[in-house]
Amino acid sequence: MFIITLKFADKSKAPQHMEGHNAWIKRGFDDGVFQLAGSLQPNAGGAILAHGIAREELEMRVNDDPxxxxxxxxAEILEIAPGRVDERLAFLRA
Incomplete structure (x- = not known):
């Protein structure tokens, strides 16, 4: 399981790349890799929970984000090896 943080470096360029970024996020969900995506508060960027992918593949996927x-x-990719998991999230153990 991975947590990806996407912290703004140059927010002024965000509007011109937003469509491609949103398409990239949609692809991650469509492919079953992304489980959750949301904003880092207050307005600092975003974070994504990813699962079911090798780190090397995830690194390539993240680098493809416009x-x-x-x-x-x-971008920063944090890898987590779940030790304790609520049963509602048992699939994350795999």
């Missing part, structure tokens, strides 16, 4: 490629955000 926000990352164009320097709108800086």
């Amino acid at each position: 926000f990352v490629a164009e320097g709108v955000v800086s």
Whole structure:
């Protein structure tokens, strides 16, 4: 399981790349890789919960985000090995 943080580096470029970024997020959900996406508060960027993908593949996917490629955000990938999991999230153990 991974948490990806996308922190604004140059927010002024965000509007021109928003359509591509939103399409990238949609692809992540359509592919079953992204489980959750949301904003970092207050207006600091975004975060994504990803699962079911190898780190190397995720790194390539993150680098394909137009926000990352164009320097709108800086990305960090945090890998988590779940030790305790609520049964509602048991699928994250795999």
